[in-house]
Amino acid sequence: MITAEQKPIDELREMIAPYKRILVLGCGSCMAECAAGGEKETGMLASALRMANKIEGKDVVIHEKTLDRQCVKDFYIQLDDMIDQYDAVLSLGCGAGVQAVADMFSEIPILPALNTEFLGETKDQGYWVENCLGCGDCMLHIFGGVCPLARCSKQLLNGPCGGSVDGQCEINPDVPCAWQLIIDRLSSFDVLDRLEEIYPPKDWSKKQGGGPRKIIREDQQK
Amino acid sequence: MNGMSQLKKVLEKGEFAVTAECGPPKGADPGSVTKKAELLKGKVDAVNVTDNQTAIVRMSSLAACALLKECGLDPVLQMVVRDRNRIALQSDILGASAMGIRNLLCLSGDHQSFGNQPQAVGVFDLDSIQFVQVVKTMRDEGTILGGEPLTKGPDIFIGAAANPFADPLSFRVVRLAKKIKAGVDFIQTQCIYNLKRFEEWIDMARDRGLTEKVRILGGVTPLKSPGMAKYMKNRVAGMDVPDHVIKRMESVPKNRQQQEGIKICVETIQKLKEIPGVSGIHVMAIEWEDVVGEIVERADLLPRPV
DSSP, X not given: OEEEEEOOHHHHHXXXXXXXXXXXXXXXXXXXXXXSSSHHHHHHHHHHHHHHHHHTTOOOEXXXXXXXXXXXXXXXXXXXXTGGGOSEEEEOSOHHHHHHHHHHOTTSOEEEOXXXXXXXXXXXXXXXXXXXXXXXXXXXXXXXXXXXXXXXXXXXXXXXXXXXXXXXXXXXXXXXXXXXXXXXXXXXXXXXXXXXXXXXXXXXXXXXXXXXXXXXXGGGOO | OOOOOHHHHHHHTTOOEEEEEEOOOSSSOHHHHHHHHHHHTTTOSEEEEOSSGGGOOOSOHHHHHHHHHHTTOOXXXXXXXXXXXXXXXXXXXXXXXXXXXXXXXXXXXOOGGGSSOTTSOOOOXXXXXXXXXXXXXXXXXXXXXXXXBOSSOOOOEEEEEEOXXXXXXXXXXXXXXXXXXXXXXXXXXXXXXXXXXXXXXXXXXXXTTGGGTSEEEEEEOOOOOHHHHHHHHHHSTTOOOOHHHHHHHHTSOGGGHHHHHHHHHHHHHHHHHHSTTEEEEEEOOTTOGGGHHHHHHHTTOOSOOO
């Protein structure tokens, strides 16, 4: 999933300061899973903003609404009847969600309430880790299910570097060395000799060679 | 401005090679490079120029190499893959060769989070092993990555680093083997304080026949103080400074600690000279280049071959 964290409340208050009627818009998919912008967080943020305005005696209307997904236009039907009453939307979608909403409702400013971070997994309660770059050419079958591009700080395809000590990365003792994980995993499958091979430079054209990427599937089109 | 790599000549003659390190200044002053060049002239076969080491912005390694070359030294251009993509790396190799720089050390580089530009993007388009392979192909096949021909390939003696002290130990030798497979001519190691571990590593390398295929220069760094030893042990990634070395530095009065550091360094070199598979030493006297001559002399490695 995509992960994000909420921006500091002061930054959000500054962002919405010019507006009088604001819709705080949550997203019930990835942003709910990473506890950044689901229904619960959207309600909490809207309440906090209302309370802050009340204390300062500002006359601002703040409503809240959470869509199942902000990045899929099919769900916007829920906004059609209500969007006109607002002069700004504070979106708790990921960057993709914010842009999809902005694309649909071009006459209203859509403001980001979150900082979108990475493609990752929920490791534990309140603990998410990055493990995919979306490179467009998955190599996980080679490296024992551990991605060296996403999880090695230097993106080495022929690691580990000289900074791997006691299974930890040189940049921070809290970061596990991805290459130690790869070596351990391939050892357990008895295929460590796979790493004697030199893996060639990554073909980054599948990530950024054609500018922003798109997927077109005619079999999925009506 | 052409000619052959002095380092290559010395190693091919089977002589015990000596290289040193010159850190470029945090400024545009050529004088500080030429001053270091004068200190090192005649004491070593070649001089490495670090490439924005510890991710701190300094004069470019390529430019400082050109200054050393003008002073009559044989520079070793260090290049990290942290700051340049494959286009820039290949382009700089061509430029370096055109300027008569004949040695290259291909490195990953310290992570950008360590330096004074932690907001920088880390490029890491190639890794150090791929980089070695690319340079070898440019030199031997006359082609760039992807196969397009060059009008003239670079004339470069290709080096890489090895850290016998990082983990996992058994894989350190695999990585050395990969660097050799990629086409490396010489290796300079991380600073050696733990000779026991270094010997374990080189024994494993010798068992795989690797010391026959590549020239290994053992890295040494003279310690200035027990504080420096502790800093290197605790704060420098992949550095192994055993407690007995720290204790030895602590056991002498403050005014004799530098001399003790030099003494440890000379003793390490004497031991390295006896280890089969070690073809030379690489003296990294950090901001202490004026001591290199003394170390090399006391290790009975002067005069250097002409």
